[in-house]
Amino acid sequence: MSDSEASDPLEVEKPQTAGIPLLGSEDWWAIWIGGALLGLCLLAVVLAGVSADGSRSNPLKPWLTKPGSWSSNPLDSLFVEGKPNAIPGLFGVLVVSTVAFGIGAVAMGKKFTSFAVGFCFVFLLAVLAYILAGQNVIKSYNLEYAMWALAMGLLVSNTIGTPDWVKPAARTEFFIKTGLVLLGAEVLFNRLLTLGVPGIFVAWVVTPIVLVTTFWFGQKILRIDSPSLNMVISADMSVCGVSAAIATAAACKAKKEELSLAIGMSLSFTVVMMVLMPVAIKAMGISQVLGGAWMGGTIDATGAVAAAGSMLGEEALQVAATVKMIQNILIGVVAFFVAVFWVVYIEREKDGPKPKVSEIWKRFPKFILGFIVASILFSWLYGAVEGGPALVDAVIDGSTKTLRGWFFCLAFVSIGLETNFKELAKYFKGGKPLILYVVGQSFNLCLTLFMAWLMFEKVFPQAAATLGK
Amino acid sequence: MSRKTRIAGWGKLSLALMAIVILWGVVLPRLERSSEVQARIKHLDKHGIDPAAMFYTDHEGMTRWEANIHEAQRRDPAAFW
Incomplete structure (x- = not known):
């Protein structure tokens, strides 16, 4: 693999339909699909x-599934006792994905058959990644499928090399962008006020402050060469781990290796924080509500937050998971502003004039619009339509959530298939990404604890008391 | 890719696959049998927690936790605003 191939940014490819309005880019195809x-x-x-x-x-639920968890026999992930086996569901996902991305591939100038043949191999690696991630010990320590999907791809590309017939199907950007449009339906703004003012301050005031400060620290103090690497690590650490990393990486057109690095670091620190924070909170004698809010605002991964919260008790679990849920909803806003900031400031020529609106529009990653429209539409359905919550929950739980997971899994397999280990090493230059993460997370820990204490112990002590009843 | 490199590649892949089989097939299942890990898995299952969740919608228990918070808000709406 050449250097240039290894460091392709998560950027658009010019399709056959380039120049045709609303069909002219991979971003638009991600929106339509x-x-x-x-x-x-x-x-x-x-x-x-x-x-x-x-x-x-949701009648589609049995036809769209993923491997489940298992203990000692991996086949248990496909054939769960007392439940229908997962094979038809996996086959359903394969058919839907092949058709959906195959249409896109044809529009990008590839042959459908060559895409479909390669895609079956990528899909097989994704199935293996899900099976590895489903082992009970692995799962209980938050070692998400993203990590194993990346490992599966790296294993092939760094041993026997990615076969030429697989390469047309390794479409990282396309899978990520389409997955993000589906994720938009899960970003429901109605849930923003679940914890009232304290929730807003802990999740929506602290998080942007930490994000901006960490990015500034990386640019001005550490002088990290790549602003996109700096941004992906900052967002991953301050917002909500892998999902935030994926969204911001796509918004700021980060390189694949930068996304892999940020996620690898985040998952490693998450395992440590998930184990140590409940112990530290108990030792410090912090209340469950305050401890839950602190963990919800600081531990990167959504799953790890709930696992750590439950180690303190039911109240801590509920508060931690809810704070993280409110942070999850921030993804859409963060992705939008990062995309605008990148187009307006980062991509601008040094000392050049401020770009015109038409230029901003031209360079803006359009799939973000699909993400935001899906979020607004499903938030409206959830809040304004009679029976909306049941309708939206059925759509998400039974189908789109599963497809979103698969698309991200396929994206990480593709990243692995296109990445050389040696390329990853150079991003650790001087240990700066690690320093950025540690300094940013330390600031996050201090500021979140202060804000949670201020909100739940000083300004709204009654809220903490009510939650504790 | 030369024949030698190709053979070396297949060798590395075979070794890695063997390591995966040993780790996932022997080491992890044995680790899972320890009382500490068993207790952790049961605890997570009981609370409807997906420890590998990437987004809040991945948790089975989220609806219940959210409902409990809403219930607290209903009991004392002024406490949160």
Whole structure:
């Protein structure tokens, strides 16, 4: 693999339809494919109707699934006792993904058959990654599928080399952008006020401050060569781990290796924080509500937050998971502002004039619009339509959440297939990414603890008391 | 890619796959049998926690936790605003 191939940014490829309005880029295709999948899943749930108790079911659920957890026999992840086996569901995902991305591949000038053949191999590696991630010990310590998907791809590319017939199907950017459009449906703004003012301050005031300060520290003090690496690590650490890293990496067109590095560091620190923070909180005699808010605002990964919160107790679990949920919703806003900031300031020529609106629009990563529109539409459905929560939950739980997971998994396999170990090493230059993470996370820990203490112990002590009842 | 490099590549891949089989097939299942790990897994299952969740929607228990917080808000709305 050449250097240039190894450091391709998460940027658009010029498709055959370049120049045709609303079809002219991979970003637009991600929007149309993501939008079509959301529309089809919504339609399936609506057509299935409402049951007598007001709940809704998703008829697509058995046809879209992923391997489950297992203990000593990996086949248990596919054949769960007392449940239908996962094979039809895996086959369903394979068919849907091949057709959806195959259409996009044809638009990008590839042959459908060559894409489909390679895609089956990428999909097989993604299945293996999910199976490795599903082992109970691995799963219980938050070692997410992203890590194993990356490892599967790296294993192939750094031993026998990625076969030429697989390369047309390793479409990292396309998978990520389409997955993000689907993720938009899960970013429900109605949930923003779940914890009232304290929740907003802990999750929506502290987080942007930490993000901006860490990025500034990386640029001005550490002088990290790549602003996109700096931004992905800052967002990953301050917002919510892997999902935030994926969204910001796509928004600031980070290189694949930068995304891999940020996620690797985040997952490593998450395991440590998930184990140590509950112990430290107990030792410091901090209340469950305050401890939960602190962990919810600082531990990167959503799963690890809940696991750590539950080690303190039920109240801590609920507060930690809810703070993290509010932070999750911040992803859309962060991705949008990072995309604008990149186009307006970072990509601008030094001492050059401020770009015109038309130039900003031209360079703006359009898939972000799909992400935001999906978020607004599903937030509206959830809040303003009668029976909206049941409808939205059925769409997300039964289908789009599963597809989103698969698309990100396929993206990480693709990153691995296109990455050389040696390329990864150079990003550790001088240990700066590690210093950035440690300094940023230390600041995050201090500021979040202060804000959570201020909100739950000084300004709204009654809120903490009510939550504790 | 020369024949020698190709053979070396397949050798490395075979070794890595063997390591995966040993780790996932022997070491991790044995580790899982320890009382500490068993207790952790049961605890997570009981609370509906997906420790590998990437987003809040991945947790089975999220609806219940959120409902409990809403219930607290209903009991004393002024406490949160």
